[in-house]
Amino acid sequence: MCILFVLIGAILGGILGEVLKNVPSLAGIMPFLVTTYPIFDMTPVTINLYVMKLTLGVAFMPNLMSMLGIILAIVLYRRY
Template sequence: MCVLFVVIGAILGGILGQLLMKVDALAGIMPYLVTTYPVFDITPVTFNLYVIQLTLGLAFAPNLMSILGIVLAIVLFRKY
């Protein structure tokens, strides 16, 4: 359940950051909050099984707003 909270917090934090980019009052600070920082990137690997072609890869590049969402999700999870 905690992992679900963390993933949803990261997604909602990233979405909130993108929405707040449009606010003129926050124009000076928002580029710093929505800049992504690549943590790891696993290049896609393609498996051709002749019936289907499967491509798998994973990248994790959070921004500060998504990290804030993760922290808030953990606090909310511990509280309830």
């Protein structure tokens, strides 16, 4: 259940960062909060099964707003 809270917190933090990116009063700080930092990046792998082709890849590139969302989600999970 905690992992679900963390995933939802990361997604909502990233969405909130993208929404607040265009607010004029936050123009000085938002570029630092929405810049992504690649932590884990697995290049796509293509599997040819002759009936269909699968391409799989994973990239974990959070920004500071998504990290704040994760921290808030953990705090809320522990509280409730």
